[in-house]
Amino acid sequence: MSGRLEVWLFAAQRLSAMILAPLVLLHLATMIYAVQDGLSAAEILGRTRGSVFWGGLYALFIAAASVHGAIGLRAVLREWTPLRGAGVVAMAFCVAILALGWRAVAAIT
Amino acid sequence: MSAMDEAAKTLQVDIWRGGAQGAFQSFTVPHEVSQTVLDVVTYVQRRLDPTLSYRFSCRVGMCGTCAMMVNGRPRWTCRTHVDRIADDGRIAIAPLRNFPVIKDLAVDMTAFFDKWRDAGARFQPRDGAADSFANVDPNSPARRAASDAIECIGCGICHAACDVVSWNPDYLGPAALNRVWTLVNDERDADPAAHLAPVAGDAGCHACHSQQGCAVHCPNSLSPTASIAGLKRQTLAALFRGQL
Numbered sequence: 001m002s003g004r005l006e007v008w009l010f011a012a013q014r015l016s017a018m019i020l021a022p023l024v025l026l027h028l029a030t031m032i033y034a035v036q037d038g039l040s041a042a043e044i045l046g047r048t049r050g051s052v053f054w055g056g057l058y059a060l061f062i063a064a065a066s067v068h069g070a071i072g073l074r075a076v077l078r079e080w081t082p083l084r085g086a087g088v089v090a091m092a093f094c095v096a097i098l099a100l101g102w103r104a105v106a107a108i109t
Numbered sequence: 110m111s112a113m114d115e116a117a118k119t120l121q122v123d124i125w126r127g128g129a130q131g132a133f134q135s136f137t138v139p140h141e142v143s144q145t146v147l148d149v150v151t152y153v154q155r156r157l158d159p160t161l162s163y164r165f166s167c168r169v170g171m172c173g174t175c176a177m178m179v180n181g182r183p184r185w186t187c188r189t190h191v192d193r194i195a196d197d198g199r200i201a202i203a204p205l206r207n208f209p210v211i212k213d214l215a216v217d218m219t220a221f222f223d224k225w226r227d228a229g230a231r232f233q234p235r236d237g238a239a240d241s242f243a244n245v246d247p248n249s250p251a252r253r254a255a256s257d258a259i260e261c262i263g264c265g266i267c268h269a270a271c272d273v274v275s276w277n278p279d280y281l282g283p284a285a286l287n288r289v290w291t292l293v294n295d296e297r298d299a300d301p302a303a304h305l306a307p308v309a310g311d312a313g314c315h316a317c318h319s320q321q322g323c324a325v326h327c328p329n330s331l332s333p334t335a336s337i338a339g340l341k342r343q344t345l346a347a348l349f350r351g352q353l
Contacts, residue, residue: 003309007348010315010341078311079276 009071012100016068023061028069055109070094120195122149124161125203128210131202134158145192146179146186146194150202150214164215170328173264177214178203183269185328221265221282228281229307230288233299243297255294258287258336258338267323269331279312283323283333286314290336293343305347306341314340 037043046052073088077083120140123133136153143303145247147165154161157242170188177186180194180201191200208216225231236243267283268274274282292304308314317337324332 003306003313004346004348004353006315007344007353008313008315011345045253076318079273091248 009074011073012067016064016071019060020065020068023057023064026057027061045108051109055105058105058108059102061106063096066094066097066101069097114348115204116236118232119198120149120191121199122153123199123201124150124153124214125210126161126213128212131210131213133203139251140191140198144191146177146184146191146200146202147175148201149191149312150177150186151266160210161214169264171262173262176205176266176269178269179205183266183326185264185266205265207271208269214243218265221268221284222263224281225285227287227288227312228285228308229304230285230292232292232295232297233298234302235299245296249295249296251296254339255291258291258333260274260333261331262285262343264328266326266328269351270322270326271314272320272322273318277312277316280316281308283337285341286317287323287333287336288340292303293340302347302352305344306353309347309353314344317341 001096035045036041048058070093073093074086077086077089083089112176116139120138123137123139123174124136125131126134136157138149138152138157140147146182150161150163151165154163163175163177165187166172167174168187170185170237172187175181178184178201179186179189180196182194182195183205186202194200202214204210204214204216208221211217247256261284263284265284267287271280271283273280286308289304289308292298293301295301298304314337319334319338321332321334324334327333345351
């Protein structure tokens with residue numbers, strides 16, 4: 001069982017990385033483009049409000065980041081701390097990032 | 110002869126003495142042409158202090174018994190020339206990292222080889238003694254993958270170089286996993302896919318960070334990292350096939 005979990009986590013880590021790579025680039029490019037006319041809440045909300053594209057993109061971004069970060073955190077905790085139950089901590093981290101991130105996405109769309 | 114010439118002809122050698130608790134002891138050893146680190150240790154043991162404990166056998170880079178930390182790096186001492194690694198005439202020689210020290214430069218390899226057993230790194234023949242020789246195509250992808258990893262002499266240098274081993278004592282380690290990779294690619298093995306389950310656990314191939322300390326230090330220029338990456342791919346394929 002343990003072996004299958006590790007392999008699933010390996011697959012999830014790679015898959016989330018594949019999703020994150022283009023999204024991070026798109027996010028950075030958008031930021032550079034957005035600040036050209038001065039950065040303001042109104043300007044950002046004007047782009048994201050009611051936009052299925054930006055809402056969906058950031059919802060996916062957060063899903064991938066929460067999975068990717070949590071799996072990495074689990075490895076760090078297991079190797080660098082004597083903590084037992086690193087998986088539980090990582091799972092809680094994943095859920096927290098998902099909840100906070102999706103809440104933020106809901107607020108700007 | 111000037112003092113400088115004299116200094117050039119000697120080496121200052123610091124050698125670890127004791128067990129896990131111990132200290133470096135300094136020796137002055139004559140510098141010879143084509144001298145190896147093993148020559149230096151042997152000189153100390155035979156001429157200066159017969160109580161020095163160390164391990165060696167073949168002296169020609171085949172047996173894998175003489176690995177030690179030399180100036181902080183794991184090396185096969187019989188094939189490491191002093192001229193290549195001496196730091197201003199100084200050499201520090203210590204027992205292999207990540208291994209329990211028995212005494213001085215001799216380490217306990219038991220746990221290391223137990224991991225080979227735990228990883229299932231044992232060839233299980235498909236054919237019996239009565240069967241004829243297996244014809245293995247030397248150019249098949251599997252045979253090529255096995256060939257790239259097969260020349261391991263079991264010296265433990267990769268195990269000493271691996272930070273994941275130092276963080277997680279249960280980690281099977283680059284040597285055992287590299288050996289399993291050769292078996293996964295051995296068409297003579299009774300069940301190559303069966304070798305994947307023992308290395309798919311949380312102390313197996315997925316614990317590797319692909320840092321490549323093993324590949325940098327392997328005296329035979331193998332890349333256990335590449336073998337472990339192969340195991341990661343194969344375990345994923347086995348999972349999707351329902352074989353894990």
